[in-house]
Amino acid sequence: MLKNYLKIALRNLTRNKAFSVINIAGLSLGLTCCMLIVLYTKDEISFDRFQKNKDQLYRIQATLSDENETRTIGSTNAIHGPAFKEEIPEIEEVVRTQSSSFVSKKGSDFLNENILFADPNFFTVFSLPMISGDPETVLSDVQSIVISENVAKKYFKTTDAVGKILNLKIDKEFEPFIVSGVAKNCPQNSSVQFESVISFKFQESRGWTDKEWLGFYMNTFVLLNPKSNPATVIPKMNQVFKTKSAEEISKIKHFKQRISFGLQPFLSIHLDKESGDLRNGLDHGSSPIYSYVLSGIAIFILLIACINFVNLTVARSLKRSREIGIRKVVGSQRKQLIFQFLGESFLLSLIAFSFAILLTQFVLPTFNDLANKQLAISYLLDLKLVSGYFGLFLLTGLIAGFYPALVLSGFSPIHTLYNRSKLTQKNYLTRGLVIFQFTLSVCLVIGTLVIYSQFEYLTNKDLGYNDRNLMSFSVGRGENRKEILEAVKHELYGTPGINTVAAFNGNYNGTGAKIDKGEIGFGYIGVDDEFLNVLEIPVLKGRNFSKSYGSDPVQSVIVNESFVKEAGWKDPIGKSINFEWKNRTCKVIGVIRDYHFASLKEQIKPLLLTQDPNYGLGTVYVKINETDIPETIKKVEKIFRKYVPLAPFEYKFEDAANLKRYETEAKWKEMITLAAILSIFVSCIGLFGLATFNAETRVKEIGIRKVLGASVASITALLSLDFVKLILVAIVFALPISYYAVKSWLQNFPYRIDMSWWYFALSALLAIAIAILTVGFQSIKTAMMDPVKSLKSE
Structure with missing residues (x-):
């Protein structure tokens, strides 16, 4: 009987080639989309689940509130974690991580190497497999360094690198670090990502101590006792902070910010879009909305393909009506006909499923590029996933074949043999399904x-400024950075192909100050006299900074339109801004047009420009002529290497950087x-x-x-x-x-x-x-x- 059903199914597929191709093509595309999205979703939900301490591991979060906003960040200061561990018995371990960039030496070449500073227990708290080295002791020495497979191969062309020397530039000199361990490359489904790790003990050995309670710039993870409840730990953390920070806060006049701490489960970091930027050893953040939208799209396309199958099968019912009538006359039962038609549906689904697997393998590289993933078909070799795909196959076969099987098996033999079936002419379900799929x-x-x-x-x-052909690079850090910066700028001014040159401190920091109506928060950057000219930002009121006014660096600031609006000023020129934490008061000398110094996904915020001599400038802006950009870049690099010989020349163009956002x-x-x-x-x-x-x-x-x-x-x-x-x-x-x-x-x-x-x-x-x-x-x-x-x- 089964052999007969299979033979009839194959005959129907080959006899109706056009309809078979349409059904197989549609189902294959729908199944391919589903397979890709299942791979994507599996990767998303598998993040960090390989960590042995995943259920007891948390990241400390800080919630900062004032009159204007409340925001939660995943950053702390260096003192928070150790102090909490000392006072709270439920906390078993504390791990702090902070990223930094150092110049490394490879032969005669200089490279930038991303270094993660971490506590010595980093490799025992986190499950990050080692190729060589003892996880408990690899970070015990201040001059030791743990490197990944990639770094080992880059510098030593082998993973057998324990005991070898990696030179890093510390201040002005290169210092040797001994490779104490080689770790496997971080898994792609890991939130913790690093290339090289150095112990925090190194910084402490150089006199670095940070005992301020009001700073937030590193990640702090805590490992709780398995029997402890995070809900009881959080109030204790806040009590410790309240007690320990009281003296520091009392020294700040008009301190109105409210600070509280919380614990974020480590497993929730990857898909928590509210957790702030992932940095200092954390990366690959995502949002659950991606999985929802992609899953919805895949289901839509598979549903449309199943609708096609139902419509075409029902529409062709008249072609098979006589076959069904004869079968019923000679004794076929309805359940036998249902089984036959479902069998044909499953056979077609099996063929479509086979093509879908091949198609998935073919389009996976393109999908990885779109989704920023590194998925492989080997992900399919998982018992749960294989079971899921088998379930998808059964579901597709049932959805596509169940209704047609019921309809065809229900034909009256008298009507079908006399050719009186008019189902295809009045089938409202078929029309409804066509409407549904085109609606989607x-x-x-x-x-x-x-x-x-x-x-x-x-x-x-x-954007409010001209980012076209605007190149930027950093001259680095150090005591003589100011002299280097001025020398680089001086030579750049006389270089053909360069229109203008300016400098600023390199990033936009947030701070606050007191004005006549109270406290105000704003962005804060240091710039030189040419900054506004190079970026082509117009001064709407007042004037720009000028060397003609010797008091500008100490007494003058420029603000943007949003600052004026936030302050409620009608005539901002001459208004005072009191930096109590610096014990300094400045006057507003100019107002610039609002420009998008952040992404367009963020509202323009108040901004203040200063020439504070204590605010070191280190990033150079170069406006390049369009005539021969590659040649001009070579000239800039030559000047850079002349004054900064022990660092790699790395630059970016602002228009490309803005597009990357x-x-x-x-x-x-x-x-x-x-x-x-x-x-x-x-x-x-x-x-x-x-x-x-x-x-x-x-x-x-x-x-x-x-x-x-x-x-x-x-x-x-x-x-x-x-x-x-x-x-x-x-x-x-x-x-x-x-x-x-x-x-x-x-x-x-x-x-x-x-x-x-x-x-x-x-x-x-x-x-x-x-x-x-x-x-x-x-x-x-x-x-x-x-x-x-x-x-x-x-």
Whole structure:
């Protein structure tokens, strides 16, 4: 019996090649999307679960509150963790991590090496496998260093590197560090990432001590006793902080910030978008929304493919109605017919599943690039995952074949043998499914247009300054940095291909000060006289810094428009800003136009520019002429190496750096576009199949119409009209759904495009045009048939 069912199923697949290809292609694409997303989701939820202490490991978080905002950060100061461990018995271990960059020496070459400072128990608290070296002692010596496989191969061309020397530049001289251990490269599903690790003891041996309670710049992890409850530890942490920091806070006048501490489970770090920037040894942060959206897209495409299967199978029911009638007359039971048709569905799903595995392997490199992952098909070799894919296969076969099996097995033998079955002409479910799948497709098209437009807006919006051909590099740190900076600037000014040169301190720090109405928080940077000119930022009121005014470095500041607005000033020039923590008061000499010194995903905040001589400048901005940029870069590098010989020359262009801020949006643009194309393609091949079958069942009707004088155009319109009506209904459903979805997504951006009617109109016209082209091809072909041939035989 099973052999007979299999033989009939294969005959039906080969006899109806076009419909088999359509079903297999659609299901293969849908299953491929599902396989890729399952791989992605598995990788996301597997993050950090290999850690043996995962259930007792937490990161200390600090919540900072004032009158304007409340924010939670994953950073602490050096004193917090050790002090908490000393006072709270539930805390068994404390590990602090802080990243830094050092110049390393490889032969005659100088490289930048990222170093992670960590406590000596780093490799015993975290499960990070070692190739060589004892995890308990590798960081016990102040001059020891643990390196990864990659670093070992880069410097020593082998992982057998224990005992070898790695030279790092400390202050002005290179110092030898002995490799005490080689660790395996950090797993891709690990939040903890490092290349080289040095003990905090090294910094302490150089006199570094940090006992301030109000600083937040490193990660601190705590390992709790398995029997302890984090909810009881947190109040103890806050009590310790309140007691220990009281003296330090009392020295600060008008201290209004409220600080409290909490514990973040280590396993939640990867998918916690509220945890702040992942740095100081943490990386690969993500958001659960990615998994939700991608899973939704994969389910949509698979659902569309299953809808095609149902529609085409039901539509072809008339072709098999007589077969079913004869089977019932000769004694076949309904459950036998259901089993047969489900068997055909599972056979087709098995073929589609096989193609999907091959297709998954083929497109995986492209998907990895889009998703910023390193997934491999070997991820499939997992019992749970294989079970999941087998379940997906069974579910697909059931969804695709269950309803058609019920419909076909329920045909009356009398009606089918007398050719009176009219199911395909009045099947409202088939029409409803066509509407549903095109509703999803139109929603994805609208989403694609909006995401694309928002990305173009973010990458092309006027930032308030000119970042084109604006190159930057750092002259490093040290006692003589000021002299080096001035010498580099002096030579750059006389270099052909360079228009202007400026310097600033290299990053935007946050601070606060007192004005006439109270406290105000703002960004704070140090700049030279040419900074505004190089970036082409206009001064709206007052003046720029100038060497003509000797008091500018000590007494003068420049603020942006947002600062003025936040302060509530009508005439800001001459207003006082009191830096109580510096015991210094400055006057506002100028107001500049707001410019986006941060991402466009953030609102422009108040900003203050200073020439405070204690605020060292180290980053050089160079405005390059477009004539020969590569040659000009070589000239800049030559000048850099002349004054900074023991450091690698690393530079960036601001326009490229700004574009890099929107990598996530760029990836989503590509993913949603691909999803929209796939969904429309799968929907259209299903629509093509229905149109083909519809034309087959109306061949004689079309022949009679042509004999009576109907034109090809009128017959084509007749055959296409029913399907166009379904698409119009789908558009009506899609417009409000997509409007709500894209509007909600755009709310995440303080600077965003306006919702325009043309996004929806263009998507609707595109859907109609694609549907007409899909159906029209088959309709024209049928309309042009010779009526003599179509009427000649039964």
